Amino acid sequence: MAFELLTPSEMAEADRLTIAAGPVDGIGLMRRAGCSVADVVLQRFPGAKAVHVLCGPGNNGGDGYVAARLLAESGVAVRLFATAAPRSGGDAALAAAECSVKVEPLAAFAPESGAIVVDALYGAGLSKPLDGEVVEAITRTNSAVVPVISVDLPSGVSGASGEIMGSAFQATVTVTFARKKPGHLLYPGRAQCGEVVVADIGIAAAIVGATSVRCFENDPAWWRRHFPSPANDAHKYSRGHVGVFSGGPSATGAARLSAMAAARAGAGAVTVLSPGAALAANAAHLTSIILRRSDTLQDALAFLGARKPEVLVYGPGLGSEPEIGRFALELMSVAEGRFAALVLDADGITSLSHRRAAFFEARKRPNAPALVLTPHHGEFGRLFPGIAADASLSKLERARAAAAKANAIIIYKGPDTVIAVPDGRAAINANGTSLLATAGSGDVLSGIVAALLAQRMPAFEAACAAVWIHAEAARRFGPGLIAEDLPLALREVVAGLSG
């Protein structure tokens, strides 16, 4: 299985390259696409009383004409409703000419109990919000709760952004071609797709690779080979050392969650750097995790010099006072050679939002350490207000723009977490779960990503792996999960990936 996510324009590029390479032509691809839709209808709904195929004016409609013809030839009772005739001379017009099912106007369509709807109105070419009779047809269909097979995308969902443009079908199954599109994974579109079936229509992997695609569905299959497995002669520091800064006496738990997660995710040593006033609280709860006093930058520097951790986690439980942001900037400026990467989460991000100019300037320095930022929606808006306010950008594009601006790995959290790196690569996570919407779960994620970086997993892959592992652990634990459960729940997931 391949994990590239093709935007509509990249898919069109793949389409052109395939046709240019031959021997298949445009109508050939369309016949394969329509055939795969008909196959899904016949396999999933063999007892359907009738199939109502709704065709738009473009090639999405063309796929609908092919499917209607094949279903009618298979003996299925088919009715076909169209918004307009396809433009003459194109592939869709050819497909329509080959289809002898009577064409009725879309206004005549009414969903019927026992019938299936094939939605071939708009796909990759959706260019503006839907309106008029199309919205009426969607509203009638969604409220009738009949099964809907959407061709390529539920009509109304943007393949590039997952945005709903005007209105969108609630599909039972979406049959897309060659590869999924970002709109299948980004909300709100993702919720409209139902099950997504990817049909092979003969677009070769090499052709997908020759497009400008830089976005992937997050899956272990493509980062697993980078997943750390300790050498036989490993010792605790060669397995990676993570330092986690703790908050004050009444806010120590977040750092410990992060630290425990880092240890469970394979870091050989983890140190909690605690203010003197919080040492007793931390000591009361830590056993294998090292505890060290750190009140000042000098204390932190002494730790860095003596213990040489690879990665620091800064943010969980620290509070958002201005000095927290100042300290984060100081850490970055003293990094050279002392540690490799900094994971900034929660309060670490919020506190920097008061010092944005200095922060972005610091990130331009050639020797700046690798930086991972793990904002949720609110934190993202505070640190990147301009990018967040740009309504023309999808979540994917926002994450990419932020990664470039901050010269950082961005883990833009949510039910459709996007991971982006400054070189333009990005991934969208697909195994997210609402179980993670619980206090402290973000602290755990920071610890996992820090541990994987400390074990020298490449940064993009480490961030993707951390996001997937975090969600997988939550899923396996199931309902009742609280953040304290997550570090131990990581064990089984990490064990499954190791070796």
Ligand SMILES: NC(=O)C1=CN([C@@H]2O[C@H](COP(=O)(O)OP(=O)(O)OC[C@H]3O[C@@H](n4cnc5c(N)ncnc54)[C@H](OP(=O)(O)O)[C@@H]3O)[C@@H](O)[C@H]2O)[C@@H](O)CC1
């Ligand atoms: N690429 C491939 O590899 C393959 C692609 N295939 C199939 O082709 C599909 C893409 O086809 P497509 O490019 O013709 O776009 P499609 O979605 O049919 O719409 C275009 C038409 O709709 C119109 N229109 C747009 N929005 C509108 C609105 N809100 N309200 C009203 N009108 C609106 C738009 O008008 P315009 O923007 O030009 O003014 C234009 O007339 C793809 O999803 C897949 O199913 C397969 O056959 C296999 C290989």
Ligand SMILES: [K+]
């Ligand atoms: K569609």
